[in-house]
Amino acid sequence: xxxxxxxxxxxxxxxxxxxxxxxxxxxxxxxxxxxxxxxxxxxxxxxxxxxxxxxxxxxxxxxxxxxxxxxxxxxxxxxxxxxxxxxxxxxxxxxxxxxxxxxxxxxxxxxxxxxxxxxxxxxxxxxxxxxxxxxxxxxxxxxxxxxxxxxxxxxxxxxxxxxxxxxxxxxxxxxxxxxxxxxxxxxxxxxxxxxxxxxxxxxxxxxxxxxxxxxxxxxxxxxxxxxxxxxxxxxxxxxxxxxxxxxxxxxxxxxxxxxxxxxxxxxxxxxxxxxxxxxxxxxxxxxxxxxxxxxxxxxxxxxxxxxxxxxxxxxxxxxxxxxxxxxx
Amino acid sequence: xxxxxxxxxxxxxxxxxxxxxxxxxxxxxxxxxxxxxxxxxxxxxxxxxxxxxxxxxxxxxxxxxxxxxxxxxxxxxxxxxxxxxxxxxxxxxxxxxxxxxxxxxxxxxxxxxxxxxxxxxxxxxxxxxxxxxxxxxxxxxxxxxxxxxxxxxxxxxxxxxxxxxxxx
Numbered sequence: 441x442x443x444x445x446x447x448x449x450x451x452x453x454x455x456x457x458x459x460x461x462x463x464x465x466x467x468x469x470x471x472x473x474x475x476x477x478x479x480x481x482x483x484x485x486x487x488x489x490x491x492x493x494x495x496x497x498x499x500x501x502x503x504x505x506x507x508x509x510x511x512x513x514x515x516x517x518x519x520x521x522x523x524x525x526x527x528x529x530x531x532x533x534x535x536x537x538x539x540x541x542x543x544x545x546x547x548x549x550x551x552x553x554x555x556x557x558x559x560x561x562x563x564x565x566x567x568x569x570x571x572x573x574x575x576x577x578x579x580x581x582x583x584x585x586x587x588x589x590x591x592x593x594x595x596x597x598x599x600x601x602x603x604x605x606x607x608x609x610x611x612x613x614x615x616x617x618x619x620x621x622x623x624x625x626x627x628x629x630x631x632x633x634x635x636x637x638x639x640x641x642x643x644x645x646x647x648x649x650x651x652x653x654x655x656x657x658x659x660x661x662x663x664x665x666x667x668x669x670x671x672x673x674x675x676x677x678x679x680x681x682x683x684x685x686x687x688x689x690x691x692x693x694x695x696x697x698x699x700x701x702x703x704x705x706x707x708x709x710x711x712x713x714x715x716x717x718x719x720x721x722x723x724x725x726x727x728x729x730x731x732x733x734x735x736x737x738x739x740x741x742x743x744x745x746x747x748x749x750x751x752x753x754x755x756x757x758x759x760x761x762x763x764x765x766x767x768x
Numbered sequence: 769x770x771x772x773x774x775x776x777x778x779x780x781x782x783x784x785x786x787x788x789x790x791x792x793x794x795x796x797x798x799x800x801x802x803x804x805x806x807x808x809x810x811x812x813x814x815x816x817x818x819x820x821x822x823x824x825x826x827x828x829x830x831x832x833x834x835x836x837x838x839x840x841x842x843x844x845x846x847x848x849x850x851x852x853x854x855x856x857x858x859x860x861x862x863x864x865x866x867x868x869x870x871x872x873x874x875x876x877x878x879x880x881x882x883x884x885x886x887x888x889x890x891x892x893x894x895x896x897x898x899x900x901x902x903x904x905x906x907x908x909x910x911x912x913x914x915x916x917x918x919x920x921x922x923x924x925x926x927x928x929x930x931x932x933x934x935x936x
Contacts (some may be wrong), residue, residue, distance in 0.1 A: 445787035446832055453809065470828045473789070474809050486786070488833055514822070518888045523896040534891045536914025539880060543822040544829060587793055674912035763821060 460648025503658030509548030525659035529667035532606035548651040555597035590704040595639030608707035609683035610698035632706035662687035678702035688766035722763035776844030793831035802842035813914035823879035840873035863927035865918035
């Protein structure tokens with residue numbers, strides 16, 4: 441690990457000011473320290489934000505929850521309000537990582553974790569995300585775990601989070617604090633950038649900008665599930681995952697909120713798919729048409745071609761599960 | 769970096785290079801070599817310790833991030849002649865071969881049993897609000913962050929269930 445200066449932040453604004461002039465926040469550190477050991481990341485200064493007062497889950501006026509950025513993945517998954525009102529989020533968190541990692545990983549850090557693309561981790565190989573302009577080794581390389589949607593000729597990395605997929609389906613927003621003391625709210629769609637020709641730029645966050653909370657809207661009256669397909673039964677990243685909230689009324693789908701993991705550089709959501717489903721009677725044919733729409737522009741790179749049919753089967757299966765009673 | 773830690777009930781004052789992981793602080797600076805370095809990347813769980821009662825990977829955290837924290841290592845869980853129920857069960861159920869992963873398994877399982885008694889669900893728990901039973905499937909899921917290269921898994925699962933007395 442390269443040398444770095446270490447400071448313990450005493451206030452959020454102080455941390456932001458310091459980071460804006462060249463520093464990296466550390467919270468749980470479970471991904472950052474891994475990358476620092478490999479010298480994939482080598483920050484000159486680490487700003488430890490663990491003592492900041494950002495670890496509460498508070499109820500908002502409109503029936504939602506405001507989750508402090510330092511709430512651990514364990515505390516969030518096990519919060520009784522989350523388990524009851526937003527079970528898809530509990531399920532997504534519990535499907536991720538291991539007990540030890542969930543105890544350390546935080547809400548903000550989970551959102552900002554880096555891809556697990558093998559070439560991003562391998563400093564002997566070109567990678568546009570790690571070293572812009574060097575090329576993408578994955579496109580013609582080992583790409584089994586990588587993306588089929590939202591890619592560019594410069595990068596096909598996936599975003600690895602399960603939590604963020606559920607949050608995307610739930611319409612969560614992040615709250616941030618900026619250097620000048622102002623705050624802003626961003627949807628997860630707005631937070632993340634697609635790789636384009638700058639895969640090293642993963643979010644719209646400005647230098648020093650700190651995620652302080654994630655805000656969940658009020659609970660949705662819908663059946664919900666998180667389905668994760670992976671190589672091992674536990675402690676493995678998603679090949680394909682689906683967070684789904686579906687409500688059926690009078691034999692028709694009244695709402696369908698769907699987000700996908702393992703397929704794209706960010707948690708993926710497709711409004712056209714949801715529009716197609718909404719108002720229609722649930723059926724296998726409808727679900728296959730929805731999958732056609734979701735995957736119309738999907739592009740495999742050899743090793744990950746299987747993800748396209750796997751995503752179709754996973755989506756159809758999840759929709760069947762969530763509309764099962766209405767179809768009987 | 770000045771760092772105060774309470775390790776197994778004893779106050780320790782350390783002045784560390786900030787790069788020092790909690791695992792290296794325990795092993796190299798305090799001589800507590802029970803916690804093991806397997807992968808050093810949070811994948812194997814051999815370094816598992818409890819910080820403020822929660823199990824974590826000691827290799828993936830800096831010691832200086834834990835100023836004021838309470839750390840429990842395998843040395844604090846049991847000693848020769850004074851084994852914890854989990855340690856007794858690992859012996860009686862033959863829950864290891866080479867033993868390298870065992871301290872991490874025991875620390876992890878000690879905290880895991882606490883999690884389950886606090887009503888935490890897991891990925892394989894059917895009802896998020898119900899109390900999970902300590903089935904082999906639940907133990908395997910909850911212990912998936914601890915690898916055993918000798919693959920003593922069936923006996924590790926049985927040892928944990930035995931130590932929990934079938935009450936969890």
